[in-house]
Amino acid sequence: MSLKTLLAAGLLTGALATPAVAQTEITWWHAMGGQLGESLNQIAENFNASQDDYFVTPVFRGTYEETLTAGIAAFRAGEQPNIIQVFDAGAATVIGAEGAVIPVEEMMASNGVDFDINDYISGVRYFYADADGTMIGMPFNSSTPVLYYNEAALEEAGVSAPTTWEEFQDVTGPALRDAGYIPLAQSHLPWIFTENFFSRHDLQFASNNNGYEGLDTEIMVNHPAIRSHFEALVRWQDEGLFSWYGTGWGDNQQPFQQGEVAMWLGSSASWGGLLETTDFPFSATMLPYWEAVNPEPTQTFIGGAALFAMAGHSDDENAATAAFFEYLASAEAQYDWHTATGYVPITQAAYELATERGHYEEFPAAEVAINQLTLPAGEFTRGYRMGFYVQIRDVMNREYGRILTDETDVDSAFEAIEEEANRLLARFAQTQG
Amino acid sequence: MKRAVFSNPWLPILILSPQLAIIAVFFYWPAGFAIQSSFFLQDPFGFGSTFVGVSNYTDLFASSEYLRVAWFTIIYTVLVTFFSLAIALLLAVKADNVLRGAKTYRTLLMWVYAIAPPVAGLMGVMLFDQSTGPITELFGAFGWDFRLGVNYWDTATAMIIVAVWKQVPVNFIFFLSGLQSIPRSVREAALIDNRSASGRFWDVIFPLLAPTAFFLLIINITYALFDTFGVIDTLVKGEPGNNPMTLVYKVFIDGFRGNDLGGSSAQSVVLMVLVLILTIVQFRMMERRIHYT
Numbered sequence: 001m002s003l004k005t006l007l008a009a010g011l012l013t014g015a016l017a018t019p020a021v022a023q024t025e026i027t028w029w030h031a032m033g034g035q036l037g038e039s040l041n042q043i044a045e046n047f048n049a050s051q052d053d054y055f056v057t058p059v060f061r062g063t064y065e066e067t068l069t070a071g072i073a074a075f076r077a078g079e080q081p082n083i084i085q086v087f088d089a090g091a092a093t094v095i096g097a098e099g100a101v102i103p104v105e106e107m108m109a110s111n112g113v114d115f116d117i118n119d120y121i122s123g124v125r126y127f128y129a130d131a132d133g134t135m136i137g138m139p140f141n142s143s144t145p146v147l148y149y150n151e152a153a154l155e156e157a158g159v160s161a162p163t164t165w166e167e168f169q170d171v172t173g174p175a176l177r178d179a180g181y182i183p184l185a186q187s188h189l190p191w192i193f194t195e196n197f198f199s200r201h202d203l204q205f206a207s208n209n210n211g212y213e214g215l216d217t218e219i220m221v222n223h224p225a226i227r228s229h230f231e232a233l234v235r236w237q238d239e240g241l242f243s244w245y246g247t248g249w250g251d252n253q254q255p256f257q258q259g260e261v262a263m264w265l266g267s268s269a270s271w272g273g274l275l276e277t278t279d280f281p282f283s284a285t286m287l288p289y290w291e292a293v294n295p296e297p298t299q300t301f302i303g304g305a306a307l308f309a310m311a312g313h314s315d316d317e318n319a320a321t322a323a324f325f326e327y328l329a330s331a332e333a334q335y336d337w338h339t340a341t342g343y344v345p346i347t348q349a350a351y352e353l354a355t356e357r358g359h360y361e362e363f364p365a366a367e368v369a370i371n372q373l374t375l376p377a378g379e380f381t382r383g384y385r386m387g388f389y390v391q392i393r394d395v396m397n398r399e400y401g402r403i404l405t406d407e408t409d410v411d412s413a414f415e416a417i418e419e420e421a422n423r424l425l426a427r428f429a430q431t432q433g
Numbered sequence: 434m435k436r437a438v439f440s441n442p443w444l445p446i447l448i449l450s451p452q453l454a455i456i457a458v459f460f461y462w463p464a465g466f467a468i469q470s471s472f473f474l475q476d477p478f479g480f481g482s483t484f485v486g487v488s489n490y491t492d493l494f495a496s497s498e499y500l501r502v503a504w505f506t507i508i509y510t511v512l513v514t515f516f517s518l519a520i521a522l523l524l525a526v527k528a529d530n531v532l533r534g535a536k537t538y539r540t541l542l543m544w545v546y547a548i549a550p551p552v553a554g555l556m557g558v559m560l561f562d563q564s565t566g567p568i569t570e571l572f573g574a575f576g577w578d579f580r581l582g583v584n585y586w587d588t589a590t591a592m593i594i595v596a597v598w599k600q601v602p603v604n605f606i607f608f609l610s611g612l613q614s615i616p617r618s619v620r621e622a623a624l625i626d627n628r629s630a631s632g633r634f635w636d637v638i639f640p641l642l643a644p645t646a647f648f649l650l651i652i653n654i655t656y657a658l659f660d661t662f663g664v665i666d667t668l669v670k671g672e673p674g675n676n677p678m679t680l681v682y683k684v685f686i687d688g689f690r691g692n693d694l695g696g697s698s699a700q701s702v703v704l705m706v707l708v709l710i711l712t713i714v715q716f717r718m719m720e721r722r723i724h725y726t
Contacts (some may be wrong), residue, residue: 063671065690072477072692093692097478245563246582247674254564391691394673398498401675405584423492427693430474430483 023055024320026082026313030058031067031305032141035273039340046336047327054320056083064090064305065390071310075100080310082321086137087305088191089389091128092211094308095136096387096432101308102318103136104325111322119329119347123299123373127383128306131212137306138325141343143269144300144369145192147288151281153181153262161263161285168288169232173241176262184242186265187252190396191303192287193233195384197226199301200287201294202378211385215429219386221396222418225293230403230410237404244404247397267303268369271342284365286372298378304343335359344369387428392421464705471698489699499683499700506658506679509593513657516597518649521604522642526634528605529612539609546602550660554667557595561668582669588676592668596661604649611645612638651715658708680704 032040037060044058061067064087071084072093086094094101108115117125117135123144128137149161154172157179162168168184176183186192198205203223208214236242243261245251256264257277265287266274274282289297307328309321327333334350337343339359345351351370354360360367386392399413408416439445471489475482493499524542531538548556560568561581572579579587615638623637639646659681666685669676673686681704688697 065671069689069692076479093477097476097480099480100478244583246580247672247676248582248670251563251582251670258564388691388693391687391693394686394691395498397672397674399675401583402585405675407585407675420496420498424693427474427492427696430485431476431695432481 023053024316025055025057026317026320026324028056028058028083028085028307028324029061029067029071029081030085031061031064031087032085033060033062035276036141036269036341039272039337042340043328043333043337046333047324050327051323054323056320056324068093075310075312078312080312082310082313082317083307083324084310085140085305086308088127088301088303089393091137091306092385092387092389092428095128095130095385096215096428099311101136102311103130103134104138104309105135107309107318107322108325111319113322113326119349121344121346121348121351121370121374122377123375123381124302124344124346125382127302131209137308138328139302139304139346140307140328141269141304141337141341142302142346142373143267143304143343144302144373145188145196145265145287146268146284146365146368146372147263147265147286148256148270148274148282148284148365149263150181150256150259150261151283153179153259153280157181157262161283162288163285164291165229165232165288166291169236169241172263173236173239177240179262181262182240182243182255182260184236184263184265185245185252185255185261187249187267189247189400190393192265193229193400194221194226194396196287196300197229198223198384199299199378199381200289200297201225202298202380203293204380205384206386210380210383212383215387215432217386217425217429219392219418219421219425221421222414225290227410227414229290230400230413234403234410244401247401267342268344268366269304269342271363271366272340282365284368286368297375298381299373299375301381301383302344302373339366342366342369344373386421386425387431388424391424392417395420395424467698467701467705469698470694471702472695474695477692477694485695489695490703492696493699493703502678502680502683505589505677509589509596509677509679510654510657512593513596513600513661514650514653516593517600517604517653517656518646520597521601521649522608522646524601525605525608525612526638528609542605543602545599546606548599550599550663551667553595553599554664557591557664557668558670561591582674582676585675585677588668592661592665592677595664595668596657599661599664600653600656604653607645607649608642611642615641651712654711655708680707 028044030037030040041058044056048055059081061070064085067084068086068090071080071086074080105115105117117129117133120139124139124142125135126133128139129135147161153176154160157175159172159175162172173183195205197203203225204210204220206217206219208217211217233242237244243255245255253264253266253270255261257274259280268284271284287300307325309318309325313321329347331347331349331353334345334347335353335357338345338350338354345354395417399408399417402408403410403413472484472486473482474485474489528535528539528542558581560566561579562569563580563582566581569579569581579590581588581591619637619641620633623633627633627636658679661679662681662685665678665682669678673682678686680700684697684700684704687693687700691697
């Protein structure tokens, strides 16, 4: 082969491999592995195919924690991506660092994209917003904890899924145990049994309006209601009504998939994965509550993550980011994402589209999360904002684990969590000074 | 000892400079940076930074969790070092006596050395898995309800077993070559004086192995303290919860997972001081008792 043909071939492949000249390329760092990652790549592909001006490249950066740390390191080196996916517990870090991200609302306005926060469903709207209600991060993948149950097991035991913890304790739990099942497991004690315990019962979780209105926040986790909830958990564990398989998410989900555990508290986004890994009929219902604590339970917090537009990019690239956000919020894109994964549709329009197309007739469980997020809001249900929250969750995981392995008692565990969390919050306030 | 002198005083420095440059860039500069940031609390993104004096250090030593982790690190290091050395020494002594198929036997024992710590950890995760792990089932047969990731000491046991298993081959190689370098004449002379095999081992062979053992002791303490990171990370699946961890893993958890750069730097400085003390103690106290031939 002569040099000329080689050169020509090289040029040709080069031209084919790179997108057309006028395209603006942006990068999107995310933490969605496995099946979720595939659905995410599909969204990016659909966006790239839908227009010719912009090209978004998704890059998988590991777990939520790893993605945030990589984003921070990249920002400090001036190499940050255009869009980064940050999870609920990391929100305070990224929102606290003013100048690291451009608020979604501002991004949309300066690029002439229509934006109305009221298009978003109510449980999703303000979690990633600032104290004034300006949306900072776009709640891309929002989930909420729901109770999955093995329909065959419940039928065998002759019970229905519990609405309240009282019902679980007195009726559902013992019946399932007597039918030979471990009645209950859960996958994330800080998220399901702490943060969402507070929102479900509309209890205040932290001072300064759950931390939104100031940095000198103190956590209010040491509440009698949650202490008695954990005392109940210990009791249930002893009576064979509840089993705990460690801090890891998957370790607790696996026994449910294997049919040993009859009911499992997980994320609404676990739904897509469960469909593939279980061979029994399952359904879902809302997160149970204690009637004694609040007879009129409220909506839960969203979990999952939001997309943040990082600062320090050219106007062209920011325009591309705004266009991509607009596409993501579109009913069609949200519908695809929602039906493929189980994350809730973030806008009212997308929810209506899914209803219209009969998605919930086919899979009633998929609607549970949305119903739960659109329950009446309470005073303390919009979310929480606390710095160093990843570490606070680690402290909770440690102390809860110690409670459930008899290394400590509920009262001293909650005292320890309160004390250590408040010290972390005070330290975080100092980093912002 | 003969003294070699360079005619030009700059020449040795020139020859050393690549090494010095590497040490400066990869060791002293980050170490200095860690010392500096241990006196600050800073925003992870680098916007705000507050000088807090020594409060990162006082916070550490006031934290019962930090002391708990430190205590576990000591227990863990002692156990991992002891068992890695003891098992390797036993295997080496036995392998030294094998005449037939010696090479195959030795190669098989060294094999494990090629496995990276995270891979060893992953194998541990599978072997000790709560519902499907064969070792868990074995323990269950003896009435031990072993639960990795749930029970603190069960997880610690798995960490120690995996870390020891991973380190035995290295020690084995060194002990074996140490044994083989002991002159035949010494062994034969000992055989005339003492008919007890264990007596000969402790009075003659072991003292002659002491330089090797001392070297391995240092290597193994460092291994248990620092290099078992991958084993711990995979066994606790990146989220320690109520499971044990070592000081090095805590530096990572607080710094890279929690983004607390000041606190994490203070912990690194504490570790640096610890290593410094350990090194001085080891060389001052122990090297005197060891006779190099």
